[in-house]
Amino acid sequence: MKKYVLIVSVIAVMFILAGCGEVSDKPVDVDKETAKGEANLAGQGFTSECEVTCPYPNWLGDNWCDDGSPGSYDPKINCYTEACGWDEGDCKEDKQSGPYCTDSDGDDIMVKGVVESHYASGDVAASYPDSCVDANTVEEVTCYGTQPVATNYKCENGCKDGACKKSLxxxxxxxxxxxxxxxxxxxxxxxxxxxxxxxxxxxxxxxxxxxxxxxxxxxxxxxxxxxxxxxxxxLPEFGCSKLLVGDSIKGSNGDKIYDVDAIYIDKVSVKFIVNGKVTNKIQNGGYYSLGDGKQISVSQITYQSFAGGEHSVEFCISDAMLPGCGYVLEGGSTKVSNGDKIYDVNAIYIDNVYAKFQVNDELTNKLQSGDTYSLGDGKQISVSQVLYQSYAGGEHSVEFCIYS
Incomplete structure (x- = not known):
C-alpha cells in the first residue's frame, strides 16, 4: 500500500512539472555555493537567498533540495552550510573545518608575535611566542600550513623582548x-x-x-x-645604578649612551648585555672593559635563594683602567687592549703566591708578583699583585698588565 501511494505521488509530481516544461534530471546551477546566483529547473528560475533551511534531508547545489524522489526538486533557499555566514546574498566561505594556525605578527622579526595552534572548534591548543635566542638572534615562529615552525634570524641591531631592535x-x-x-x-x-x-x-x-x-x-x-x-x-647619568635580573636601563656617560640589561645573576657573578654585546661573568669587585674607553664594574650582588627572593646587582659604568691593565678574580675573565688588539684574559689558577692565565687561546706559566711572560705576538703580561685570602669566601684575585 505504501509503495503504491509513493509511486502515485511521484507520477503526480512528474505530471505537474511536465506541465510547466521539460523536466531535467538535475537542476542547472550557474554559480557556486559561495556566490549569489540563479538556478533553473523546468523553465523556472530561483535566486539564492538566505531565509529558511532545506525542508528535505538531501540537497543539490546551493539552490535545490532533493526529497529523494526522481525528478522532484524544491528550491533550496538557505546558505551553503550552517557554518556559512551571509553577505549581500552571497554565502561566505566555510569556517575552518580542521586544525589551523594563526600568527599575530605575520612573520615580522621586528615585532614580537605569538603563533597559536587551534583545534577545529577554534579553541587554542598551544601558543608559541617569538623569543630572543641570544643578544643578536631572534627565534621567529610562523605558520607553515597548520603547523608552527621556528626559524632563527640574526638581528642587525640586537634582539630584545622577542623582536629585533629597530635601528636608530x-x-x-x-x-x-x-x-x-x-x-x-x-x-x-x-x-x-x-x-x-x-x-x-x-x-x-x-x-x-x-x-x-x-x-x-x-x-x-x-x-x-x-x-x-x-x-x-x-637619560640618567651613569654613574652607578641597580638592576633586578631581567631588567634593563638606558643612560648616558659622558658623550655615550649605554643600554644595559642584567641577563644573569647567581650567588657570585652576573652577566650583562651592554649595547647589544654580552659581557663575561663578572664577580663582586670585578669589571669588564667595554672597548670604548669605559668599563662596567660590579659593586654588589644580592642573591636571595628563597622563593621570591631578590636577585639584583649594583654596578657602575666609568672610565676604564689603564688600557693594557686589568684585575680579575680566579675563574673569571676580563678584556684589555694594547694598541689595536684586544686580549681576553682568564685567571684559571690563583694560590697564595702564583697566578696562571689563559690569554686569548694561549696558556701562561705560573707567575708571581713581578714576573712577566712573553706572549706569542711579542707582547708581555706582567703580574703586579696576587691576593689570596685563605678563609672561607675569601677573595682570590690578581692585577696584571699587558705591554709591548
Missing part, C-alpha cells in the same frame, strides 16, 4: 644645511654629542617617513628617539 641610524644629515630646523617637532639627536642626527616621523608632511628634511642636528643633549616618533627623554 635611519637617516643622517651630512651638514647642518641638509636639515630643516623649523620642523614641527624638532626633537632630534644632537649629531655632535650622540653621533645621530635624525628624527623619526614625517615632520615636513611630504608623506615619506624618516627622510630629509625630517631631521635636525641641534636638539638638547640627552634626547632619544623612540619607535613612536621624536620625543624628549632625559
Amino acid at each position: 641610524e635611519l637617516q643622517k644629515c651630512n651638514t647642518v644645511n641638509d636639515c630643516d630646523v623649523t620642523v614641527k617637532n624638532p626633537s632630534c639627536i644632537d649629531n655632535l654629542n650622540k653621533g645621530y642626527n635624525f628624527c623619526m616621523g614625517d615632520d615636513d608632511n611630504d608623506g615619506v617617513l624618516n627622510n630629509q628634511p625630517d631631521t635636525c642636528p641641534n636638539s638638547p643633549k640627552g634626547e632619544i628617539v623612540t619607535q613612536y616618533g621624536c620625543g624628549v627623554q632625559k
Whole structure:
C-alpha cells in the first residue's frame, strides 16, 4: 500500500512539472555555493537567498533540495552550510573545518608575535611566542600550513623582548644645511654629542617617513628617539645604578649612551648585555672593559635563594683602567687592549703566591708578583699583585698588565 501511494505521488509530481516544461534530471546551477546566483529547473528560475533551511534531508547545489524522489526538486533557499555566514546574498566561505594556525605578527622579526595552534572548534591548543635566542638572534615562529615552525634570524641591531631592535641610524644629515630646523617637532639627536642626527616621523608632511628634511642636528643633549616618533627623554647619568635580573636601563656617560640589561645573576657573578654585546661573568669587585674607553664594574650582588627572593646587582659604568691593565678574580675573565688588539684574559689558577692565565687561546706559566711572560705576538703580561685570602669566601684575585 505504501509503495503504491509513493509511486502515485511521484507520477503526480512528474505530471505537474511536465506541465510547466521539460523536466531535467538535475537542476542547472550557474554559480557556486559561495556566490549569489540563479538556478533553473523546468523553465523556472530561483535566486539564492538566505531565509529558511532545506525542508528535505538531501540537497543539490546551493539552490535545490532533493526529497529523494526522481525528478522532484524544491528550491533550496538557505546558505551553503550552517557554518556559512551571509553577505549581500552571497554565502561566505566555510569556517575552518580542521586544525589551523594563526600568527599575530605575520612573520615580522621586528615585532614580537605569538603563533597559536587551534583545534577545529577554534579553541587554542598551544601558543608559541617569538623569543630572543641570544643578544643578536631572534627565534621567529610562523605558520607553515597548520603547523608552527621556528626559524632563527640574526638581528642587525640586537634582539630584545622577542623582536629585533629597530635601528636608530635611519637617516643622517651630512651638514647642518641638509636639515630643516623649523620642523614641527624638532626633537632630534644632537649629531655632535650622540653621533645621530635624525628624527623619526614625517615632520615636513611630504608623506615619506624618516627622510630629509625630517631631521635636525641641534636638539638638547640627552634626547632619544623612540619607535613612536621624536620625543624628549632625559637619560640618567651613569654613574652607578641597580638592576633586578631581567631588567634593563638606558643612560648616558659622558658623550655615550649605554643600554644595559642584567641577563644573569647567581650567588657570585652576573652577566650583562651592554649595547647589544654580552659581557663575561663578572664577580663582586670585578669589571669588564667595554672597548670604548669605559668599563662596567660590579659593586654588589644580592642573591636571595628563597622563593621570591631578590636577585639584583649594583654596578657602575666609568672610565676604564689603564688600557693594557686589568684585575680579575680566579675563574673569571676580563678584556684589555694594547694598541689595536684586544686580549681576553682568564685567571684559571690563583694560590697564595702564583697566578696562571689563559690569554686569548694561549696558556701562561705560573707567575708571581713581578714576573712577566712573553706572549706569542711579542707582547708581555706582567703580574703586579696576587691576593689570596685563605678563609672561607675569601677573595682570590690578581692585577696584571699587558705591554709591548
